[in-house]
Amino acid sequence: MIEQTMKSDETQPKRTLNRRSILKGAGALLVVAGAGGVWRAWDRGVFSASEGPAFAPWRDWRTASGSPGETIVRAGILAASAHNTQPWIFRIETNRIILFADTSRHLGTFDPYLREMHISLGCALENMVLAARANGFATDVAMSTGHLTDGYDGAQPVAMLQLTDADTDRSPFYDAIPDRHTNRGPYDRPRGVPADAATNLTRIAQSNGVLVVLFEDGPERGTFDSAMNDATATIVADRQMVHDSHAWFRMTPDEIDTHRDGPIIDSFGLPPAVNVLAKMFPIGEQEGHEIWKETTRDVHLATAPMTGIIAVRDRYAIADNLAAGRAWQRMHLWGTTQGLAMHPMNQPIEIVDRDRQLGRPASMADRLSKLTGDDWQATFSFRLGYAERIAHPSPRRDPADVIRNA
Numbered sequence: 001m002i003e004q005t006m007k008s009d010e011t012q013p014k015r016t017l018n019r020r021s022i023l024k025g026a027g028a029l030l031v032v033a034g035a036g037g038v039w040r041a042w043d044r045g046v047f048s049a050s051e052g053p054a055f056a057p058w059r060d061w062r063t064a065s066g067s068p069g070e071t072i073v074r075a076g077i078l079a080a081s082a083h084n085t086q087p088w089i090f091r092i093e094t095n096r097i098i099l100f101a102d103t104s105r106h107l108g109t110f111d112p113y114l115r116e117m118h119i120s121l122g123c124a125l126e127n128m129v130l131a132a133r134a135n136g137f138a139t140d141v142a143m144s145t146g147h148l149t150d151g152y153d154g155a156q157p158v159a160m161l162q163l164t165d166a167d168t169d170r171s172p173f174y175d176a177i178p179d180r181h182t183n184r185g186p187y188d189r190p191r192g193v194p195a196d197a198a199t200n201l202t203r204i205a206q207s208n209g210v211l212v213v214l215f216e217d218g219p220e221r222g223t224f225d226s227a228m229n230d231a232t233a234t235i236v237a238d239r240q241m242v243h244d245s246h247a248w249f250r251m252t253p254d255e256i257d258t259h260r261d262g263p264i265i266d267s268f269g270l271p272p273a274v275n276v277l278a279k280m281f282p283i284g285e286q287e288g289h290e291i292w293k294e295t296t297r298d299v300h301l302a303t304a305p306m307t308g309i310i311a312v313r314d315r316y317a318i319a320d321n322l323a324a325g326r327a328w329q330r331m332h333l334w335g336t337t338q339g340l341a342m343h344p345m346n347q348p349i350e351i352v353d354r355d356r357q358l359g360r361p362a363s364m365a366d367r368l369s370k371l372t373g374d375d376w377q378a379t380f381s382f383r384l385g386y387a388e389r390i391a392h393p394s395p396r397r398d399p400a401d402v403i404r405n406a
């Protein structure tokens with residue numbers, strides 16, 4: 001549906017990030033520093049993580065002046081979004097906020113039906129509901145009944161948050177909003193997850209009308225892991241998907257300050273020395289995704305004590321994906337209150353979409369339905385556990401850029 005011009009990466013040098021190259025790189029780092037590379041390191045943001053205006057929304061979300069509607073939106077923009085695309089526009093009216101999909105902020109072949117875009121909008125909606133209640137409003141949410149195969153253009157209204165005066169209801173999930181960050185580093189698999197994790201995640205799913213299926217060990221976890229690895233390999237072999245994904249990456253402080261969106265190196269969950277090297281010597285889109293494939297297998301899956309799928313009745317219904325997003329945001333906030341790390345890993349469902357777009361057999365969809373049952377359709381997958389490294393905040397655009405006052 002939304003194809004972009006493919007860019008050749010054949011000029012990129014080939015490197016693989018194995019243990020030997022990490023050690024060699026750490027040595028090179030000392031040489032570079034000694035040879036006057038300090039300027040380059042400074043210029044590439046080696047000494048500054050989470051600094052500057054792109055990170056201000058995390059700090060001032062509660063204190064910045066503005067109308068109650070603006071206060072609620074400030075919480076909304078701190079939500080998760082696919083590739084940190086922040087695909088939202090908010091219209092603040094008297095006693096209500098209308099949430100629009102900004103369909104220009106799409107991921108191309110990575111999200112051809114804007115399914116992940118609508119999950120992202122659901123994440124924002126959940127933060128807004130929590131913030132509205134914490135600021136003395138009862139909420140009523142109306143969601144679009146539309147279907148994602150309908151096709152889109154421009155800004156599309158997807159949900160309406162009706163506000164009425166009420167007693168303040170401040171949830172611990174609301175307080176966790178600025179501490180929730182996607183954690184892509186290694187987890188402590190032997191430590192497992194809290195005994196009540198499955199109960200809490202299931203309760204959150206049920207209250208949103210979606211299904212969560214969780215995997216620890218055993219054959220179903222094996223099926224999940226092999227679907228994830230195969231889907232990742234399929235993506236990495238698809239030049240257009242790699243290109244559309246890479247288009248959102250922001251690798252330098254200048255790119256971060258200019259765009260205030262997208263995944264950044266500090267959010268990759270790399271070991272500190274490798275993080276420095278990645279900032280100083282950026283790699284090409286194909287090579288970066290090859291490393292991601294290895295990291296998916298050797299770090300993300302290998303160290304995760306628990307993985308899961310969120311499934312809905314209709315993968316291409318707008319309301320179902322908004323509900324899945326609300327559920328994910330709430331699950332991640334719950335995890336944050338427990339000191340747990342969480343990480344969406346959506347490759348299998350991205351391949352379901354890509355198979356459909358290209359008219360290929362629905363083999364990944366069939367594999368996932370063996371895990372969810374035929375009555376449910378996977379729309380989101382993730383992992384959780386106790387992290388070995390902290391996760392950094394990702395940039396956010398200025399609320400003023402996404403608010404349209406009535």
Ligand SMILES: Cc1cc2nc3c(=O)[nH]c(=O)nc-3n(C[C@H](O)[C@H](O)[C@H](O)COP(=O)(O)O)c2cc1C
Pocket residue numbers: 078079080081082083084085116117119120123180181182183184262263343344345346347392393394
């Ligand atoms: C619908 C959706 C899909 C996502 N898919 C992935 C994914 O496949 N891999 C990944 O590392 N992060 C994924 N994320 C996490 C986003 O990249 C992340 O939310 C975004 O970069 C903002 O960072 P934050 O969550 O730390 O605020 C996804 C998030 C959403 C809402």
